[in-house]
Amino acid sequence: MDELDAALVEELQRDGRQTNRELAERLGIAPSTCLERVRALRKRGVITGFHAEVDMAQLGRPLQALINVRLHPKVREAVEGFREYVTELPETLAIFVVSGGDDFIIQVAVRDAGHLRDFVLDHVARHRNIADVRTSLVYDHIRKPTSGTAPERSPRRG
Numbered sequence: 001m002d003e004l005d006a007a008l009v010e011e012l013q014r015d016g017r018q019t020n021r022e023l024a025e026r027l028g029i030a031p032s033t034c035l036e037r038v039r040a041l042r043k044r045g046v047i048t049g050f051h052a053e054v055d056m057a058q059l060g061r062p063l064q065a066l067i068n069v070r071l072h073p074k075v076r077e078a079v080e081g082f083r084e085y086v087t088e089l090p091e092t093l094a095i096f097v098v099s100g101g102d103d104f105i106i107q108v109a110v111r112d113a114g115h116l117r118d119f120v121l122d123h124v125a126r127h128r129n130i131a132d133v134r135t136s137l138v139y140d141h142i143r144k145p146t147s148g149t150a151p152e153r154s155p156r157r158g
Contacts, residue, residue: 001046004029008037009046013146016050053143056093061109064093064138065116067124069104072131079103082129091119107138 001009007027011018018026024034041047056062071078079097086092086106094107106124110116116135125133 005037005041005046008034008041010146010148012038012047012050056109059109061091061111063112063116064107064109064141066136066138067104067106067108067120068102068132068134068136069106069124069130070101070132071103071129073129074103078129082127085127086124089119089123091115091123102134 004027008023011023011026020035020038021031023038024031027034029037038047056064069082071082082104083095083097086095086104089108091108091110092106093109096105096107097103098105108116108119110119116137120133120135124130
């Protein structure tokens with residue numbers, strides 16, 4: 001990925017709804033070059049889609065939490081089965097399969113503390129492979145608008 005590709009990705013992360021002409025103008029390139037580059041980024045799998053950001057409070061789910069889960073036994077079937085199970089739950093926003101003491105961190109959005117308690121007790125802790133569950137409330141969720149796509153520079157040896 002060169003600097004132009006990185007700039008295209010960063011601009012599209014900032015505003016994925018801008019037109020090709022607007023994007024080209026922002027970066028000082030021809031619209032045809034811009035379109036060709038964006039198509040190539042999609043074809044290579046760098047850009048995997050365009051998404052709407054949603055205010056969960058406006059959808060009646062203002063309370064977010066992170067649920068740390070440890071499984072037993074730690075076998076592929078248990079991990080894959082639990083991942084599939086929590087993916088289907090409507091409260092689930094994101095699932096992270098992690099290393100260390102926990103196996104999963106699940107980000108959820110719910111109506112209130114009672115809904116969170118019921119979700120953890122009725123859906124997470126009840127699953128057959130659960131060894132431990134810990135829940136943390138999210139006070140603020142700050143999401144960076146871009147992922148810092150500039151190419152990494154290799155360290156100089158000297």
